[in-house]
Amino acid sequence: MDRRQFLGSSIASALVLTGCGGSSTSATGGTTNSNDEYSQALIIPAELKGTLKDGRVHYDLEIQTGTSNFLSNASTETWGVNGSYLGPTLRLENGSNVSINFTNKLPEKTTMHGHGMHVPAIMDGGAHQVINVGETWSSVYKVNQHACTNWYHPHLMGKTAEHVINGLTGLIIIDDAKSQQLDLPNRYGIDDIPLIVQDRSFNDDGSFDYSPTQREKMHGWKGDTLLANGVIKPFIDVEAKQIRFRILNGSNSRVYNFALKSGKAFKQIATDNSFLEAPVELTQLRLSPAERAEIVIDFTDTLGGNDLFVDLDSGKEVCKINIKSVATKVTDLPQQLTTLAQLNPADAVNTRQFILSGRQGNLTINNKSMDMSVINEVVPVNDIEIWEVKNTMGMVHNFHIHATYFQIIERNGSAASVADNERGYKDTVFLPAGESVKFIVRMTDFTDANSPYMYHCHLLEHEDLGMMGQFTVV
Numbered sequence: 001m002d003r004r005q006f007l008g009s010s011i012a013s014a015l016v017l018t019g020c021g022g023s024s025t026s027a028t029g030g031t032t033n034s035n036d037e038y039s040q041a042l043i044i045p046a047e048l049k050g051t052l053k054d055g056r057v058h059y060d061l062e063i064q065t066g067t068s069n070f071l072s073n074a075s076t077e078t079w080g081v082n083g084s085y086l087g088p089t090l091r092l093e094n095g096s097n098v099s100i101n102f103t104n105k106l107p108e109k110t111t112m113h114g115h116g117m118h119v120p121a122i123m124d125g126g127a128h129q130v131i132n133v134g135e136t137w138s139s140v141y142k143v144n145q146h147a148c149t150n151w152y153h154p155h156l157m158g159k160t161a162e163h164v165i166n167g168l169t170g171l172i173i174i175d176d177a178k179s180q181q182l183d184l185p186n187r188y189g190i191d192d193i194p195l196i197v198q199d200r201s202f203n204d205d206g207s208f209d210y211s212p213t214q215r216e217k218m219h220g221w222k223g224d225t226l227l228a229n230g231v232i233k234p235f236i237d238v239e240a241k242q243i244r245f246r247i248l249n250g251s252n253s254r255v256y257n258f259a260l261k262s263g264k265a266f267k268q269i270a271t272d273n274s275f276l277e278a279p280v281e282l283t284q285l286r287l288s289p290a291e292r293a294e295i296v297i298d299f300t301d302t303l304g305g306n307d308l309f310v311d312l313d314s315g316k317e318v319c320k321i322n323i324k325s326v327a328t329k330v331t332d333l334p335q336q337l338t339t340l341a342q343l344n345p346a347d348a349v350n351t352r353q354f355i356l357s358g359r360q361g362n363l364t365i366n367n368k369s370m371d372m373s374v375i376n377e378v379v380p381v382n383d384i385e386i387w388e389v390k391n392t393m394g395m396v397h398n399f400h401i402h403a404t405y406f407q408i409i410e411r412n413g414s415a416a417s418v419a420d421n422e423r424g425y426k427d428t429v430f431l432p433a434g435e436s437v438k439f440i441v442r443m444t445d446f447t448d449a450n451s452p453y454m455y456h457c458h459l460l461e462h463e464d465l466g467m468m469g470q471f472t473v474v
């Protein structure tokens with residue numbers, strides 16, 4: 001299958017392609033990184049705006065098997081949504097009624113979770129909303145949250161890591177009235193670029209090499225090759241202007257420290273679930289699995305130049321950016337992006353502790369491994385709570401909650417240690433070895449004593465090893 005079509009022929013006409021690469025020359029042996037570097041254009045996932053039917057915007061999605069050509073000398077059996085690998089970007093408008101319809105055409109059951117979505121527990125696509133082979137499951141809700149970049153991925157008990165590796169990942173972009181007013185780059189695929197960064201390893205026959213040992217699972221499996229939107233070392237041609245990247249760490253367990261090779265500074269404008277109040281200047285951006293960041297890089301004065309987007313931790317390169325053409329529309333990054341309502345810790349009525357630890361090859365939260373029949377926490381609706389998460393281990397974890405966002409108020413007991421670029425609304429927080437965080441949270445609706453949401457480490461091997469729990473909102 002041609003690379004340009006691997007997101008699905010049914011949506012190929014909507015596929016936005018930047019650059020004009022895509023032809024690979026013959027490779028010389030080896031199956032990892034055997035493509036000519038930066039000969040492939042970054043693929044921009046198709047943008048799906050849905051179809052209005054009976055007062056709802058419907059997004060029809062098929063979860064399917066396919067074949068992808070990451071390598072020039074071998075093909076790879078993969079899974080995708082409306083295509084062979086990854087899935088389209090769902091574009092949702094705040095306030096609209098939607099029905100996200102997933103049909104499972106895989107040979108086995110799966111689930112599809114809307115990560116970062118504020119929806120009823122039964123619409124969450126977590127471990128309980130299994131989609132059997134041949135079935136269609138619809139997540140039906142009214143979009144009620146701030147503009148942000150979310151994503152969808154499977155959440156099947158014990159199989160999440162494997163199903164994500166196979167390729168089931170796509171973005172969900174939420175727009176709201178205010179986000180549309182801001183003078184930000186917003187031309188999808190032109191100056192508003194989605195960037196899903198993943199790591200994979202390949203066998204000699206081109207198949208994914210994913211068979212982690214118990215030790216690799218405990219430490220979080222890492223692949224030796226980086227993919228950007230499903231392409232190894234792609235290039236993207238951009239205009240000489242401010243360029244926005246919506247970055248998702250879509251890896252199972254790899255933590256990135258992103259930077260530009262030139263050392264050039266950029267501005268972070270959004271965290272997982274909201275804009276930051278003001279842009280935060282950075283030269284390095286740390287993202288643990290499932291975290292998102294929107295950044296703006298100003299290439300106004302570098303027409304004809306190029307830069308590399310790299311991971312400083314591994315030394316690996318993500319993609320090449322060619323500043324190729326004159327700007328056709330200028331944007332001027334606002335100094336203020338939003339105002340975030342802040343919950344007051346003095347109003348908190350309860351503090352919960354979550355201890356991340358491990359024993360006998362299992363990973364646990366509060367000494368318990370995930371049990372789908374156990375509700376670990378019951379959270380009263382509208383109560384303001386402080387959740388304190390402690391990583392007691394000598395390895396990294398993170399912590400993700402379903403249902404809503406939170407705001408980080410302390411790192412390692414210090415409010416001052418909360419970084420400027422993690423002061424937006426978050427649903428996933430990084431916990432380096434031995435560190436702790438406190439966040440403030442309020443569950444505002446969707447009471448249901450029988451249907452739990454999940455909280456868990458989003459290193460997917462850790463989640464599958466049991467570092468997960470369940471809570472209900474009552």
Ligand SMILES: [Cu+2]
Pocket residue numbers: 396397398457458459462463467
């Ligand atoms: Cu973990």
